[in-house]
Amino acid sequence: MSAHPTQRGLRLFSVAALVLLASGTSARRGTEAPAGLATIAADDVRGHVAVLAGPALEGRDTPSRGLELAARYLEQRLREIGLEPLGPAGYRQTFPLRATVPDEAACRLELSLREGSGQRFELGRDFVPVAGCEGEAGGELVFLGFGIDDSREGFAEVPARLSGQVALILEAEPHHPRRFEGEEVSEHGALWTKLATLQAAGVEGALVVRRERPPAEALPAGLVEEGEPDISFRHRWASWQGARTTPRPGGQLPPVAEVDAACAEALLGTSVEDLARSADRSGRPPRYKPPAREARAVRFSTATRESDVQVANVVALLRGADPALAGEYIVIGAHYDHVGVDERGRIGRGADDNASGTAGLLELAQAFAASPPRRSLVFCAFAGEEQGLLGSQAFCEQPPIPLEKVVAMLNLDMLGRGDADEVAVLGTERNPDLERIVERARKEGRTGIRKLTLGQGQELWQLSDHFSFHRKGVPSLFFSEGLPLSRNGDYHTWRDTLERLDLEKVANATRLVFNTAWLLANDDDRPAKSRE
Numbered sequence: 001m002s003a004h005p006t007q008r009g010l011r012l013f014s015v016a017a018l019v020l021l022a023s024g025t026s027a028r029r030g031t032e033a034p035a036g037l038a039t040i041a042a043d044d045v046r047g048h049v050a051v052l053a054g055p056a057l058e059g060r061d062t063p064s065r066g067l068e069l070a071a072r073y074l075e076q077r078l079r080e081i082g083l084e085p086l087g088p089a090g091y092r093q094t095f096p097l098r099a100t101v102p103d104e105a106a107c108r109l110e111l112s113l114r115e116g117s118g119q120r121f122e123l124g125r126d127f128v129p130v131a132g133c134e135g136e137a138g139g140e141l142v143f144l145g146f147g148i149d150d151s152r153e154g155f156a157e158v159p160a161r162l163s164g165q166v167a168l169i170l171e172a173e174p175h176h177p178r179r180f181e182g183e184e185v186s187e188h189g190a191l192w193t194k195l196a197t198l199q200a201a202g203v204e205g206a207l208v209v210r211r212e213r214p215p216a217e218a219l220p221a222g223l224v225e226e227g228e229p230d231i232s233f234r235h236r237w238a239s240w241q242g243a244r245t246t247p248r249p250g251g252q253l254p255p256v257a258e259v260d261a262a263c264a265e266a267l268l269g270t271s272v273e274d275l276a277r278s279a280d281r282s283g284r285p286p287r288y289k290p291p292a293r294e295a296r297a298v299r300f301s302t303a304t305r306e307s308d309v310q311v312a313n314v315v316a317l318l319r320g321a322d323p324a325l326a327g328e329y330i331v332i333g334a335h336y337d338h339v340g341v342d343e344r345g346r347i348g349r350g351a352d353d354n355a356s357g358t359a360g361l362l363e364l365a366q367a368f369a370a371s372p373p374r375r376s377l378v379f380c381a382f383a384g385e386e387q388g389l390l391g392s393q394a395f396c397e398q399p400p401i402p403l404e405k406v407v408a409m410l411n412l413d414m415l416g417r418g419d420a421d422e423v424a425v426l427g428t429e430r431n432p433d434l435e436r437i438v439e440r441a442r443k444e445g446r447t448g449i450r451k452l453t454l455g456q457g458q459e460l461w462q463l464s465d466h467f468s469f470h471r472k473g474v475p476s477l478f479f480s481e482g483l484p485l486s487r488n489g490d491y492h493t494w495r496d497t498l499e500r501l502d503l504e505k506v507a508n509a510t511r512l513v514f515n516t517a518w519l520l521a522n523d524d525d526r527p528a529k530s531r532e
Contacts, residue, residue, distance in 0.1 A: 033445030036371030042503040048359035053351035061340030062384040065232035074314040083316035092312040095394035106303035124229035126263035129302030133256035137205025138299035145285040147194040162203040172345040176283040190246035191343040205255040209264040238342040241492035314381040322374035334361040334412040335385030346494040357412035360510035373521035392465035409476040411466035415509040416501035418482035424453040426478035433527035441515035448508030
């Protein structure tokens with residue numbers, strides 16, 4: 001919600017059995033649950049969330065490399081399930097977003113050794129600029145550990161004068177239970193805190209080492225392409241609900257680039273990651289100085305520019321089984337983006353917001369593929385929700401299906417916290433026909449949901465992707481975990497992780513959405529248009 005695994009094999013059904021199952025009328029409904037309902041499982045939810053909210057995807061900011069990897073994962077799963085692509089480019093519906101990007105022509109990083117040899121590094125593979133810290137710098141390379149100046153913690157790592165030198169520092173702070181704030185990253189670990197200290201010492205420039213992220217092998221096969229750049233540019237920094245943001249230093253900041261661990265090792269001549277792990281264990285500042293005969297100098301420049309970048313919704317179609325109704329659609333959506341990484345290196349995993357809803361979307365796609373209903377279903381994972389419902393707005397402005405043919409839109413956003421048997425459904429007061437459908441859906445088959453919170457949460461109505469459809473007059477419902485939102489203290493923080501999710505609750509809520517969509521897709525009548 002925007003601020004204010006291994007797949008099971010699909011069951012095979014004969015065409016005749018599928019048509020018989022999908023063509024039931026209201027007289028038959030309630031006698032037996034559709035077969036697809038039984039395919040929705042907490043273990044599958046776990047597998048999806050583990051990928052989407054894993055550290056390798058770095059918070060799925062829009063745009064980011066992590067968001068691109070998430071889109072590829074969704075495409076893989078939808079293809080395996082057997083759904084048709086609905087976007088102009090396969091499963092993708094792209095739209096432009098204005099963003100800060102690296103200026104490729106003006107970014108470089110070079111190492112020079114005393115004996116005359118050197119090495120050039122590649123933008124996007126070895127290093128990326130830091131927006132707002134552009135310029136050119138050169139000088140002797142000095143390793144300053146984490147670049148922290150706190151004598152009380154025994155981390156006075158920055159000398160008083162750094163004129164003529166370029167600092168190489170590690171991001172954040174040691175992972176040690178008794179240093180700084182333990183598992184939390186303190187303000188000492190913030191990039192802006194470190195740059196203020198380096199700026200005061202007169203440093204020429206700074207290179208910040210990203211700590212190791214999980215390797216490509218930790219992701220599902222085929223997600224990372226061979227030879228693909230693997231250090232992502234931060235188009236923006238994450239901010240957190242209820243947490244103070246470290247202020248950016250005033251004045252002209254020194255040029256800064258972020259480098260990956262392999263680049264840092266080539267620059268320094270030793271494993272910087274080993275030095276970092278030693279500090280993790282000991283809680284003491286890591287120190288290293290190259291031998292005098294290996295004196296190293298670097299020169300680098302960084303620059304950024306404003307440009308339109310393309311980001312993508314991921315859209316797929318399951319055609320209805322009834323020729324008379326297959327030209328009408330139920331749209332089921334969930335946003336798959338989140339807020340990225342902050343200046344302390346903390347990742348907004350977005351397990352609940354909204355890997356949980358996206359996992360539910362994939363489970364629904366699999367469930368309906370096993371039990372196709374009469375009307376067609378459109379499954380859409382939206383990008384850019386956290387920046388103002390950008391993906392759903394793009395869908396509604398250039399819909400791949402006629403909006404007048406959309407019977408209803410069901411939105412899944414944050415399903416995994418609170419009471420396991422509770423779901424909040426927003427939009428029923430604007431759509432009385434849909435309220436009756438939801439009440440029927442709770443009784444249609446075993447979902448695990450006993451408490452429905454209806455007619456509340458109006459302050460949240462405009463904050464998720466259903467609202468883009470509601471504005472077009474499409475009957476819309478917003479399924480979420482419970483109210484008030486303040487019950488979830490990890491909302492829009494780096495603490496929103498897989499370990500804190502109730503996976504069974506996600507599965508329960510997804511079953512309720514399945515039943516709701518099943519009724520909407522099979523009833524003879526359409527609900528009335530959404531009202532203000």
